[in-house]
Amino acid sequence: xxxxxxxxxxxxxxxxxxxxxxxxxxxxxxxxxxxxxxxxxxxxxxxxxxxxxxxxxxxxxxxxxxxxxxxxxxxxxxxxxxxxxxxxxxxxxxxxxxxxxxxxxxxxxxxxxxxxxxxxxxxxxxxxxxxxxxxxxxxxxxxxxxxxxxxxxxxxxxxxxxxxxxxxxxxxxxxxxxxxxxxxxxxxxxxxxxxxxxxxxxxxxxxxxxxxxxxxxxxxxxxxxxxxxxxxxxxxxxxxxxxxxxxxxxxxxxxxxxxxxxxxxxxxxxxxxxxxxxxxxxxxxxxxxxxxxxxxxxxxxxxxxxxxxxxxxxxxxxxxxxxxxxxxxxxxxxxxxxxxxxxxxxxxxxxxxxxxxxxxxxxxxxxxxxxxxxxxxxxxxxxxxxxxxxxxxxxxxxxxxxxxxxxxxxxxxxxxxxxxxxxxxxxxxxxxxxxxxxxxxxxxxxxxx
Ligand SMILES: Cc1cc2nc3c(=O)[nH]c(=O)nc-3n(C[C@H](O)[C@H](O)[C@H](O)COP(=O)(O)OP(=O)(O)OC[C@H]3O[C@@H](n4cnc5c(N)ncnc54)[C@H](O)[C@@H]3O)c2cc1C
Numbered sequence: 001x002x003x004x005x006x007x008x009x010x011x012x013x014x015x016x017x018x019x020x021x022x023x024x025x026x027x028x029x030x031x032x033x034x035x036x037x038x039x040x041x042x043x044x045x046x047x048x049x050x051x052x053x054x055x056x057x058x059x060x061x062x063x064x065x066x067x068x069x070x071x072x073x074x075x076x077x078x079x080x081x082x083x084x085x086x087x088x089x090x091x092x093x094x095x096x097x098x099x100x101x102x103x104x105x106x107x108x109x110x111x112x113x114x115x116x117x118x119x120x121x122x123x124x125x126x127x128x129x130x131x132x133x134x135x136x137x138x139x140x141x142x143x144x145x146x147x148x149x150x151x152x153x154x155x156x157x158x159x160x161x162x163x164x165x166x167x168x169x170x171x172x173x174x175x176x177x178x179x180x181x182x183x184x185x186x187x188x189x190x191x192x193x194x195x196x197x198x199x200x201x202x203x204x205x206x207x208x209x210x211x212x213x214x215x216x217x218x219x220x221x222x223x224x225x226x227x228x229x230x231x232x233x234x235x236x237x238x239x240x241x242x243x244x245x246x247x248x249x250x251x252x253x254x255x256x257x258x259x260x261x262x263x264x265x266x267x268x269x270x271x272x273x274x275x276x277x278x279x280x281x282x283x284x285x286x287x288x289x290x291x292x293x294x295x296x297x298x299x300x301x302x303x304x305x306x307x308x309x310x311x312x313x314x315x316x317x318x319x320x321x322x323x324x325x326x327x328x329x330x331x332x333x334x335x336x337x338x339x340x341x342x343x344x345x346x347x348x349x350x351x352x353x354x355x356x357x358x359x360x361x362x363x364x365x366x367x368x369x370x371x372x373x374x375x376x377x378x379x380x381x382x383x384x385x386x387x388x389x390x391x392x393x394x395x396x397x398x399x400x401x402x403x404x405x406x407x408x409x410x411x412x413x414x415x416x417x418x419x420x421x422x423x424x425x426x427x428x429x430x431x432x433x434x435x436x437x438x439x440x441x442x443x444x445x446x447x448x449x
Contacts, residue, residue, distance in 0.1 A: 003016060003017070003018055003019060004016060004017060004018070004019040004060075006019070006043070006046065006053070006054045006060060007046070007054070008046060008048050008049050008050045008051055008052065008053060008054065008408065009046065009047050009048065009049045009312050010049040010050060010312065010315075010319050010320050010321045010322065010408055011312060011313075011315070011317075011319035011320070012050065012051075012318075012319040012320070012321060012380060012408050013050070013051050013054075013408065013441065014054075015051070015054050015055075015056035015057075015441055016056065016057070017041075017054065017055045017056060017057065017058055017059065017060040018058070018059045018060065019043075019060050019062050020059055020060065020061050020062060021062050021065035022061050022062070022065060022066060023065050023066045024066060024173075025139065025141070025147065025173045025174075028061060028066070028141055028171050028173055029141055029145045029147070031059060031061050031171075032061075032141050032143070032145050032170075032171060032437060033144075033145040034059075035058065035059040035437055036058065036059070038055065038056070038057040038058030038059075038439065039055060039058045039059070039436065039437050039438060039439030040055065040058060040059040040060070040061065040171075040437055040438060040439070041053070041054075041055040041058065041059070041060050041061070041167050041168075041438060041439060041440045042060075042061045042063055042083070042113055042117075042167050042171040042172065043060050043061065043062060043063055043167075044063040044064070044083075044084065044110060044111030044113050044114030044117075045063070045064060045086060045109050045110055045111055045114065047105075047107055047109055047110045047114065048114070048118065048405045048406070049321060049322045049405070049406045049407070049408060050321070050406065050407050050408030050409075050442060051408060051440065051441035051442045051445060052118075052166050052167070052404060052405060052407075052440055052441075052442040053114075053167070053440070054440060054441040054442075055439055055440050055441060056441055058439055061171060062084075063083060063084035063111045063113050063114070064084045064086065064111060065084060066082045066083065066084040066173070067082055067084045067085045067086070067089065067111075068081070068082045068085060069081050069082075069085070069090075069093060070082065070174060071176075072094075074097060074099070077099055077178060077179045077180070077181050078136070078176060078177070078178050078179065079094070079099075079176070079177055079179060080174060080175070080176045080177075081112055081174060081175060081176075081177065082112075082173070082174050083111060083112050083113030083116070083138070083171075083172040083173055083174055083175060084111050084112075084113060085111060085112050086108065086109060086110065086111055086112075087101055087104060087105075087108045087109075087110055087111075087112070087115065088108040088109055088306075090112075091108060091254060091256075091298070092254065092255075094179065095182070095185050095252060095254035095298065096185075096252050096253070096254055097252075098181055098182055098183070098252060099179040099180065099181060099182065100179065100180045100181075100182045100237070100298070101177075101179065101180070102128055102131070102133075102134035102177070102178060102179060102180045103115075103120060103121060103122040103124065103125075103128060103129075103130060103131045103133075103134065104122045104302050104303075105120045105121070105122055106302070106303065106305060106353075107303060107305060107306055108256075108302070108303050108306055109306065112172075112175055112177065113167075113171075113172045113175075115131045116131060116132060116135060116138060116162065116163055116172055116175060117162070117163075117164070117165060117166055117167045117172065118131075118164065118166065118367075118403075118404070118405035119131055119132045119163045119164035119361070119363045119365075119366040119367065119368070120405070121355075121357065121367070121368045121373075122213070122302075123213040123214055123215045123302070123355060124212050124213050124214075125355065125356070125357045125358055125368055126208055126209075126214065126356050126357060126358040127212050127358065128180075128212075129358060129359075129360075129361055129368070130360075130361060130363075130366060130367075130368050131163075132159075132160070132163035132164065132361055132363055132366065133361055134177055134178045134179075135163065135175055135176065135177050135178075136151060136152075136176045136177070136178060137149060137150060137151040137154075137175070137176045138150055138159075138162070138172050138173075138174065138175035138176070139172070139173045139174050139175075140158070140162060140169070140170040140171065140172055140173070140432075141170050141171040141173060142169075142170045142432040142433060143170065143432060143433030143434065143435055143436070143437040143438060144434075144435075147173070148170075148432070150162065152362075156362065157428045157431075158428060158431075158432060160361070160362040160363045160364055160366075161363075161364050161365075161424075161425050161428035161429065163361070163363040163366060164363035164364065164365040164366035164367065164404075165363075165364070165365055165425065165429070166365065166404055166405070166440065166442065166443070166448070167438065167440060168429060168433075168438045168439075168440065168443050168448060168449055169428065169429050169432055169433065169438065170432060170433065170438060182237045182252075183237065183238070183239040183240040183241075183242075183243070183251065184237060184238045184239060184240050184242065184243035184248065184251035184252060185243075185248075185251065185252050185253055185254045185297065185298050186237070186238045186242075186243045186246065186248055186251070186295050186296065186297060186298075187213070187235040187236065187237055187238060187295070187296045187297075187298070187301045188235055188236055188237075188238045188242060188293050188294070188295060189233055189234070189235035189291075189293075189294045189295075189296045189301060190211070190233070190234050190235060190291065190292050190293065190294070191231065191232065191233050191287060191288055191290070191291040191294065192231075192232045192289075192290055193229075193230070193231050193232075193284065193287050193288065193289045193290070194216075194229060194230045194231075194232060195225075195226065195229055196225065196226060196227060196228050196229055197218070197227060197228025197229075197230070197335070197336060197339055198228075199230075200216050200218070200228065200229075200230040200232050200354065201332060201335070201354075201372075203232055204216065204232065204354075204356055205356075207234065208234070208356055210234075211234035211235060211236060212235070212236040212237070213233075213234060213235050213236065213301070214232070214233075214234040214355065214356065215232075215233055215234075215353060215354070215355050216230045216231065216232040216233075216353065216354040216355070217230060217231045217233075217283075217351075217352065217353060218230045218339065218352040218353070218354055218374075219280045219281075219283075219284050219352075220280075220339065220342055220343055220347070220349045220350075220352040220376060221273065221276055221277045221280050221343065221348075221349075221350075222280070222284075222343065223343055223344070227339060227340055227343050228336070228339045228340075228343075229284060230354070231283075231284065231287040233301070235296070235301065238251075238295060242295075243295070246295040247295075248295070254297075254298060256297075256298070256299035256303070256306070258306065258307055258308065258309045272348060273346055273348050276348045276349075276350050279350055280350055283350075305351075315379045315380075316379070318379065318380045318381075319379075319380055320377055320378060320379045320380060321377075321378060321380060321384075321406075321408050321409065322375060322376065322377050322378075322406040323375070323376055323378065323388055323391075323402065323406065324367075324373060324374065324375035324376075324402060324403040324406045325338075325373065325374060325391075325392075325395045325400050325401065325402050325403070326357055326367065326368060326369055326371050326372065326373040326400050326401060326403075327371050327372055327395055327398045327399065327400035328369070328370060328371040328398065328399050328400065329370060329371045329372065331371065331372070331398035331399070331400065332372065333398075334372075334394050334395060334398045334400065335354070335372050335374055337394060338374060338391050338394065338395075339352075339374070341387065341390075341391065342376065342387075342391075345383075345387055347378050347381070347384065347387075348378070348379055348381075349376045349377055349378045350377070351375075351376060351377040352374065352375070352376040352377075353374070353375045353376070354372065354373070354374050355372075355373050355375075356371070356372060356373070357369060357370055357371055357372075357373055358370060364419070364421040364422070364424055364425035364428070365404065365419050365421070365422070365425055367401065367403040367404065367405070369400075369401075371400070373403075375403075375406065385409060388409065389411065392410060392411065392414055393414075395418075396414055396417045396418060400418070401418035401419060402418065404442065404446075407442070407446075410446070412445070412446045412447045415446055415447070415448075422448075426448075429449070436449055
């Protein structure tokens with residue numbers, strides 16, 4: 001087997017591939033054209049949870065080897081950037097200039113290429129949609145090594161097949177993205193602690209339109225009448241004056257840092273239902289029951305997990321998975337049933353996040369569609385697959401889907417129901433990659449390619 005062992009954030013299914021550093025368009029084209037019969041795939045920072053950025057026995061192009069800002073139009077709030085650039089770098093460069101990324105996931109350690117390929121969403125999907133909605137064009141290397149300038153107006157099919165296409169339509173080399181002007185690097189945040197799931201869902205339905213960002217952390221280990229008790233955080237960026245009035249000396253100051261990193265071999269036995277229940281209890285109790293207009297930094301509000309480097313290692317050698325689904329607004333019963341089933345099952349999850357999505361975009365395989373999305377981390381354990389298979393069936397029956405960027409286990413036969421435009425996507429892929437050069441472990445596992 002060739003060189004480098006690669007794995008997703010959940011560390012469940014490592015495979016080896018030839019990892020190629022290709023810092024520019026020419027070397028990226030070479031890597032595509034020289035790839036052997038196991039094909040080629042672009043990889044970002046490996047924050048996809050499963051096997052989406054792996055290509056066993058084939059070539060993998062190392063995204064972060066190609067990083068940097070190519071053009072900045074400050075007045076027009078637009079950037080052109082190499083696809084391997086991380087959102088972390090973008091924020092460090094641009095927040096002090098009054099620009100923020102239009103959409104940020106729960107970690108800033110993702111690349112622009114990974115953001116397009118997974119069409120990532122954030123806490124503001126109900127207002128701003130997903131990452132692809134803010135991309136005006138990108139350069140894509142296809143399966144023959146030809147370079148396309150792709151925009152939603154010029155080649156909508158290729159643009160939207162690539163946005164959410166999980167790297168299987170080509171290598172994105174650079175992209176032009178509209179950023180969001182901000183007056184400060186602080187957010188004004190309202191927090192509500194709720195006693196159960198019904199209460200948090202009602203608050204979100206009633207009030208989310210009043211906020212740019214909204215997210216609820218659910219205590220998945222609470223049972224009985226407390227099932228689904230949550231901490232709901234909602235907010236918006238503070239203006240310059242509001243930040244100054246709140247005591248910020250430099251309203252656009254931004255210098256996040258990592259605090260600590262877990263020990264190399266963290267005993268997974270520490271992550272048992274007992275310790276996690278104690279942790280969740282503490283977390284829930286320490287949140288204010290109701291707080292208004294609290295000034296928070298970007299890193300505290302959006303990326304608290306980034307404070308701990310490599311926190312994925314705390315789950316030990318067996319790794320963990322994240323299960324994230326979306327169901328339409330009317331399917332509140334599915335959200336309730338999954339929370340109840342998982343709470344009752346004794347699964348040790350301390351990260352369970354509920355958000356609301358607005359309408360989806362034209363991405364053939366883009367994940368977000370209007371409704372409720374629930375994401376939870378779980379250590380790999382006996383019986384989990386069977387439980388999640390049953391819950392997948394509930395999601396599909398309600399017209400929902402799971403998120404490919406998080407997936408490591410869904411049954412391939414469910415994909416056409418979850419992603420009804422799959423065949424259309426395959427047609428676009430066949431146009432730009434007739435010999436099927438772009439391959440991934442996920443693509444093979446799910447029969448996408
Ligand atoms: C702690 C944590 C929190 C997260 N929170 C969220 C969230 O709130 N919302 C959300 O949407 N996601 C979230 N994610 C998932 C993450 O945003 C996506 O998986 C994202 O795609 C990871 O980007 P990456 O650069 O690490 O890409 P990788 O994981 O390396 O790759 C992801 C996919 O992108 C493709 N790809 C990467 N670069 C290119 C390129 N240049 N050209 C073509 N294809 C490419 C790969 O082939 C692969 O299919 C989270 C992940 C973590 C670990």
